Amino acid sequence: QVQPVESGGGLVQSGGSLRLSCAASGRTLSNTGMGWFRQAPGKEREFVATINWSGGSTDYADSVKGRFTISRDNAKKAVYLQMNFLKPEDTAVYYCAAGRGDYISQRREEYPYWGRGTQVTVSS
DSSP: OEEEEEEOOEEEETTOOEEEEEEEEESOOTTOOEEEEEEOTTSOOEEEEEEOSSSOOEEEOTTTTTTEEEEEEGGGTEEEEEEOSOOGGGOEEEEEEEOSSSSOOSOGGGOOEEOOOEEEEEEO
């Protein structure tokens, strides 16, 4: 069992930056892809970014490409989401998720383990 725990959310002005962290307790994250998703009020949870075990493969939603960077430190069992040039439309609860195996995916169904989320609010 893996239990992701997110941190690092907060209030930031448009154009600013935040770095989200995800610490995974429980079993090792060995050979496990990780993902970040977000959910804005009244909207469905959507894919943001994903990374494989080695960090050699990543994928991003078109809306965040060039602004967000996903990375991981396997020794610390941690995954990060660096968010730059934030926009008001990035406002959402951000969730970290652990996948079924060592691959990247944009599909929520491929992630059985989820954190409780961290709020990111971008003011205009």
